[in-house]
Amino acid sequence: MKLQTLDCTLRDGGYYLNWDFDENLVKKYISSVAAAKIDIVEIGFRFLSEDKFMGAFAFSTDSYLDTLSLPKSLQIAVMVNASELIKYKEGINGAVNYLFDKKANSPVDIVRIATKASDIDKCAEIAEMLSNLGYRVFINIMQIDSIEKDEISKLSKKIASWSTIEVLYFADSFGNMNPQSVIAVMKAIKKGWDGPIGIHTHDNKDLALSNSMAAADFGAIFIDSTIAGMGRGAGNAKTEYLLIELVKNNFGNYFYDALFSIALEEFGMLHKKYNWGSSVYYYLSASYGIHPTYVQEMLSDERYGIDNILSALNFLKSSSAPSFSFEKMNRAASGNVGSEKGTWSSSEWLNGKTVLIVGSGPGTKKYIEPLQNFIKKHKPIVLCLNINEEVPIDIIDAYVTCHETRILIESEKYEELKKPIIMPLSRVPENINKKLQKVEVLDFGLRIQEGVFSVADNGCILNSPLALGYAISIATSSGSDKVYLAGFDGYESSDPRQLEIVKMLNQYKENSDALQLIAITPSTYILDKISLFSKKLA
Numbered sequence: 340m341k342l343q344t345l346d347c348t349l350r351d352g353g354y355y356l357n358w359d360f361d362e363n364l365v366k367k368y369i370s371s372v373a374a375a376k377i378d379i380v381e382i383g384f385r386f387l388s389e390d391k392f393m394g395a396f397a398f399s400t401d402s403y404l405d406t407l408s409l410p411k412s413l414q415i416a417v418m419v420n421a422s423e424l425i426k427y428k429e430g431i432n433g434a435v436n437y438l439f440d441k442k443a444n445s446p447v448d449i450v451r452i453a454t455k456a457s458d459i460d461k462c463a464e465i466a467e468m469l470s471n472l473g474y475r476v477f478i479n480i481m482q483i484d485s486i487e488k489d490e491i492s493k494l495s496k497k498i499a500s501w502s503t504i505e506v507l508y509f510a511d512s513f514g515n516m517n518p519q520s521v522i523a524v525m526k527a528i529k530k531g532w533d534g535p536i537g538i539h540t541h542d543n544k545d546l547a548l549s550n551s552m553a554a555a556d557f558g559a560i561f562i563d564s565t566i567a568g569m570g571r572g573a574g575n576a577k578t579e580y581l582l583i584e585l586v587k588n589n590f591g592n593y594f595y596d597a598l599f600s601i602a603l604e605e606f607g608m609l610h611k612k613y614n615w616g617s618s619v620y621y622y623l624s625a626s627y628g629i630h631p632t633y634v635q636e637m638l639s640d641e642r643y644g645i646d647n648i649l650s651a652l653n654f655l656k657s658s659s660a661p662s663f664s665f666e667k668m669n670r671a672a673s674g675n676v677g678s679e680k681g682t683w684s685s686s687e688w689l690n691g692k693t694v695l696i697v698g699s700g701p702g703t704k705k706y707i708e709p710l711q712n713f714i715k716k717h718k719p720i721v722l723c724l725n726i727n728e729e730v731p732i733d734i735i736d737a738y739v740t741c742h743e744t745r746i747l748i749e750s751e752k753y754e755e756l757k758k759p760i761i762m763p764l765s766r767v768p769e770n771i772n773k774k775l776q777k778v779e780v781l782d783f784g785l786r787i788q789e790g791v792f793s794v795a796d797n798g799c800i801l802n803s804p805l806a807l808g809y810a811i812s813i814a815t816s817s818g819s820d821k822v823y824l825a826g827f828d829g830y831e832s833s834d835p836r837q838l839e840i841v842k843m844l845n846q847y848k849e850n851s852d853a854l855q856l857i858a859i860t861p862s863t864y865i866l867d868k869i870s871l872f873s874k875k876l877a
Contacts, residue, residue: 340535342590343561346372346578347381347539348606349396350418352569354635355613358383359394364605365407368566373410374597375582379449379561381416385438387423404446416449416477421458424465431461435468442473451477451508456486459494466503477561479508479539484516485628488527496531506535506561511550514543514573515625518553525557537561540576542568543625545617547576552584566598567606569613572631573621577602614638620648627656644836650744653768678765679798681784686796688817695719695823696739696810697730702860703826704729709871710825713859717876719823722761722813724806726752727826737761741785741809747771753778761813763798783813792846801843808843815854822854825871829863840864 348368349360360368372380382404383396395403399417409415419438427434439445450469454462459480466476478498483491498504509524516524521538528536538554540547540563551562564581568574579602582595610616620634633655637648695714697703703710707729714721714734723735726749737759740746743766750771753760760778763785767775784798792808793800799812807827814822830837844864847853858864859871869875 340560342555342559342585343378344578344581344585344591344593345379345381345416345537345561345563346377346565347416347418347563347575348565348569348578350381350383351565351571351575352609353383353394353396354571354632355569355609355615357393358397360396364601367601367605369407369409369413371566371597371601372578373413375578375595376591376593377413377578379414379416381418381449381451381563382447383417385417385419385450387427387434387438399447401440401445401447409446414448415446416451417447418451418453418479419465421452421454421462421465425458425461431464432468435465435472439469439472439474447474449475449477451479453479453481453510455481456490456494459497462498463501463503466501470503475505476503477506477508477537478504479510479537481510482512483509483524484511484513484520488523491524491527492530494531495528499532499534504534506537507532508537508539508561508563510539511541511547512630513625513628514541514547514621514631515628516540516550517544517546518549521550521553522557525554525559535560537563539563541570541573541625541631542575542617543573543621543631547574548580548584551576551581552588555585555588555590567602567610569606569609569615572615572624572635573617574615620652623649623652627652629655646742646744649747650742653744676788677763677784677786679784679786679793679795679800681763681765681782681798683761683781683783684796685781685783685813685817689720689814689819691818691820693717693719693821693823694814694819695721695825696807696814697721697723697727697735698807698824698826699724699727699729700826700828700860700862702828702862703727706825706860706871710860713871713876720819722810724810725749726756732756732758737781739806739810739813741766741806742804743767743771745806750774763809766804783809783816785809790846792843792850794850794852802846803839803843805840805843807840808847811847811854811856815850815852819854822856824856824858824862824866825860827858827862827864827866828860832863837863 383399385399386397424431424434452462469476536559538559540550564576564578566578568577579595579598582593585591586593624631624634720736722739723730725740725745739761741763754777759781761781761783764782786800788800791800794812794815796816801808856866858866858868
């Protein structure tokens with residue numbers, strides 16, 4: 340049997356567009372893949388869920404597909420999620436009958452069942468019903484790299500015994516496989532299955548194409564890919580690249596030139612907007628066995644900065660995240676919950692003194708000389724948020740940090756500062772704690788709890804691990820009488836980072852012991868403001 344290419348751009352790429360592709364793009368896509376001599380197009384999903392808006396390719400109904408000009412040269416496939424059919428309130432029989440008519444009445448040729456190993460037994464019923472309706476049935480085992488090789492062989496033998504599955508696919512769902520592990524999986528499959536094998540790769544480690552070609556070399560007959568690699572998370576093997584390699588290695592006569600225009604133009608624009616593809620984040624998610632949707636969702640949400648994403652991945656690494664959950668993502672982005680009971684009491688540390696909290700906004704660099712003059716004249720206690728290269732070490736009294744990822748990044752530099760570092764040790768990983776033996780650490784506790792801003796002598800409870808909120812808590816608990824802020828320029832009013840800090844400041848102001856917060860450099864936050872150059876500060 341000759342090798343078959345399956346392009347699943349509208350199905351896997353739909354995760355970025357909610358399966359709502361532009362009509363003109365769809366027309367050009369269909370004509371391009373047909374001209375390139377692609378064998379199969381997996382046009383989309385057939386979801387049962389209808390509780391939110393999703394585009395046409397989330398459902399790929401026969402009536403919608405009939406409106407498209409589908410060339411007869413293309414075999415048309417759709418995918419179903421086994422778990423969704425199994426959980427359907429009217430059972431598997433009701434789900435299949437709801438989603439599918441007889442093949443004779445449908446433009447669909449192939450139905451691919453995506454399943455986890457735990458649901459494979461129930462897939463036998465799904466496959467039998469689809470086969471009886473006249474469809475060619477493929478099965479796609481997800482998260483294959485998390486299954487022991489002996490178990491893969493047993494599952495393959497079981498699937499073979501049904502006699503309803505034409506192609507057994509495996510998916511590198513986490514993108515953590517390499518050519519050697521691909522071959523190992525195929526060897527395990529072949530112990531129980533002698534039919535065609537297919538592979539679906541993800542590009543978390545820049546290995547999607549290499550893994551696909553390794554599978555082809557070892558006898559895989561069906562190879563998945565997408566235009567420009569568009570797909571969930573880091574995306575997939577790029578169809579245009581795959582065809583070049585297949586032709587070069589005598590696996591078929593494909594006309595890859597037909598894809599260059601749409602890959603560079605329409606999908607190039609989509610890539611610029613959604614920025615799928617391999618990155619440090621996706622590489623880590625693959626290495627840790629974390630579902631790539633965590634990275635995709637955090638990258639698309641401006642609330643999550645670099646520290647949040649790295650902290651979330653570190654948290655998820657130790658909490659098992661093979662499937663996606665919004666709740667777990669939000670919890671992970673805040674890192675370790677921590678404790679508000681530190682070992683250092685700040686009570687009366689400042690005792691009526693003025694505090695200057697220095698942030699990392701553009702105002703710090705722009706006004707650094709006037710700030711130095713202000714410090715020299717008024718002698719406030721200077722708290723610097725994290726390590727800031729723009730601020731001379733000699734004018735800083737203590738550094739303040741509370742986010743575990745930032746602590747991890749900067750821990751190597753703490754000893755050379757020769758200054759106290761105020762941080763919540765309950766949120767510091769054990770391996771970093773060991774690096775702090777020669778550093779003067781003042782352990783002011785921090786616990787994360789939604790909707791709370793509470794200050795005590797030896798710690799605080801905050802809504803999120805914002806260094807500004809943590810520093811304000813320290814100033815409040817230590818007996819300061821006034822707090823000046825420099826380098827807190829702020830963001831656009833609709834920016835999630837702006838909204839988060841505004842929320843934190845409003846929560847603080849509700850405290851009976853809240854101090855006056857005065858910005859002395861430009862700031863968009865709702866604070867009292869006095870110019871650094873005002874006579875009031877002269």
